[in-house]
Amino acid sequence: MKLMALLVALTPLVSGQIQLDPAIAAEIAKIKAIDNHAHPVLPAAGDTGYDALPVEHMDPYTEPVRMRAGSPLAAEASRELFGKTPRPNRIAQERDGYPNWVLDQLGIETMLANRVSMGPGIAPPRFLWVPFEDALLFPLDNRALAINSDRKAFFEDEDRLLARYLKECGYAKAPASLGEYLQKIVDPTLERHKRGGAVAIKFEVAYLRSLDFDDVPRAQAEAAYIHKAPYKKLQDYIFRHIAAEAGRLGMAVHLHVAWGPGGYFHIAGTNPLLLESVFNDPRLHGTNFVLLHGGWPFTREITALLTKPNVYTDYSAQTLTNYPRAVAEVLRQWLEFAPDKVLFATDAYPYSEEMGWEESGWIASETGRQALGLALTGMLNDGEITRDRAFELAHLVLHDNAAKLYGLQ
Numbered sequence: 001m002k003l004m005a006l007l008v009a010l011t012p013l014v015s016g017q018i019q020l021d022p023a024i025a026a027e028i029a030k031i032k033a034i035d036n037h038a039h040p041v042l043p044a045a046g047d048t049g050y051d052a053l054p055v056e057h058m059d060p061y062t063e064p065v066r067m068r069a070g071s072p073l074a075a076e077a078s079r080e081l082f083g084k085t086p087r088p089n090r091i092a093q094e095r096d097g098y099p100n101w102v103l104d105q106l107g108i109e110t111m112l113a114n115r116v117s118m119g120p121g122i123a124p125p126r127f128l129w130v131p132f133e134d135a136l137l138f139p140l141d142n143r144a145l146a147i148n149s150d151r152k153a154f155f156e157d158e159d160r161l162l163a164r165y166l167k168e169c170g171y172a173k174a175p176a177s178l179g180e181y182l183q184k185i186v187d188p189t190l191e192r193h194k195r196g197g198a199v200a201i202k203f204e205v206a207y208l209r210s211l212d213f214d215d216v217p218r219a220q221a222e223a224a225y226i227h228k229a230p231y232k233k234l235q236d237y238i239f240r241h242i243a244a245e246a247g248r249l250g251m252a253v254h255l256h257v258a259w260g261p262g263g264y265f266h267i268a269g270t271n272p273l274l275l276e277s278v279f280n281d282p283r284l285h286g287t288n289f290v291l292l293h294g295g296w297p298f299t300r301e302i303t304a305l306l307t308k309p310n311v312y313t314d315y316s317a318q319t320l321t322n323y324p325r326a327v328a329e330v331l332r333q334w335l336e337f338a339p340d341k342v343l344f345a346t347d348a349y350p351y352s353e354e355m356g357w358e359e360s361g362w363i364a365s366e367t368g369r370q371a372l373g374l375a376l377t378g379m380l381n382d383g384e385i386t387r388d389r390a391f392e393l394a395h396l397v398l399h400d401n402a403a404k405l406y407g408l409q
Helices: 002-009 022-030 072-082 087-106 149-168 178-195 218-227 231-249 272-280 299-305 324-337 357-381 387-406
Strands: 033-038 108-114 127-130 200-203 252-256 289-292 311-314
Touching (some): 022 357, 022 387, 033 357, 127 200, 178 218, 272 299, 299 311, 324 357
Parallel strands (some): 033 108, 108 127, 252 289
16 A cells, blocks of 8 residues: 555654654554544535535635645645546546545545535445534524624534424424424434434534533523523533433534634634533533544643543644644653543545545545654653554554444454
8 A cells, every 4th residue: 555655665764853663653554544533525526515614615814834735745645646547537437436445545444424414435334424413503593603704604504504404304494492492303313313324423613613511501591592592501501412412322422622724713712621511511421522633732631631531532634734743742642641542533625626635634644644653653762662562552543442432343
């Protein structure tokens, strides 16, 4: 496999003051990974189901260097993936098998597909579904929440998705009471997603509001539903209800907890410590939470939160925006603290014409494996672990932790 061969070839290179241990690099290159979070695209033309809140419409903002147009990483990824065969030709050759072909190039055994719906080519067993549930948090008039151009577009997207969920439940509009809304819309939607194969559910609510979900009494939530205010209390109550139901159904709760693109994104509102009361809620101890993207830039806060028995993290997105050295420093903190809570992921996504989900997946996978190798090499050099333990940790991060969390073989 191209990625594995490249990783082994890179072992003589010196990154900072640490030379990547060749044996560790070779072991990492052999591991077929479970990708905890990505947005794969159907091979058929016109697919828009890869995100409930697509970011392509945003006003201009300062992108990370590695993600900018003309980045040599995208060109390198394209060469490594496709060689001299143009992408459309490869898609035509592989047809519905094309997404599986991409996973093979990335060294990925299973990818958790964060999508509105699945489809031909994006299906089990290689792709496991993680649907979006944010729309269920906002059953009222959301126009007042559209405080900038990004959120205006996002809430329009959420209104459309909620209308879809309502229709699937046999409703044209939200029911008159909170009890009926939960019983007739929220719970059946979650159960339908579970029956559809969902192993987890996803909230990207950080694009819409902060992550401080207070513990709101039912009576206050019911009053907010009837009187249309205070809206935050209603959202907070519904979030905890959904989290509890997800746990009952055996689905993990994925949360975007990190910086996000856009000039209006509220970075402070994604501080993972805002979620601590959720993790501490005894009614939610049966629910596993996965903090996507490792909370960057709040990575030390993530480290401390890994002491919670139901909290996990992955390092997706960091492997696209940051270089291996920076990602390795974060990974080492986590591996020294709670290595059984750390998950590999790519956040593969169709960011642009030159960086599709294939290229971004390749970049993230290569960076993620290099960073893991550097972190383990540093721990080995400092006498914290043996080489055998480094191998064991590599398997935990790239495969075994996710396999255990989601009950995969």
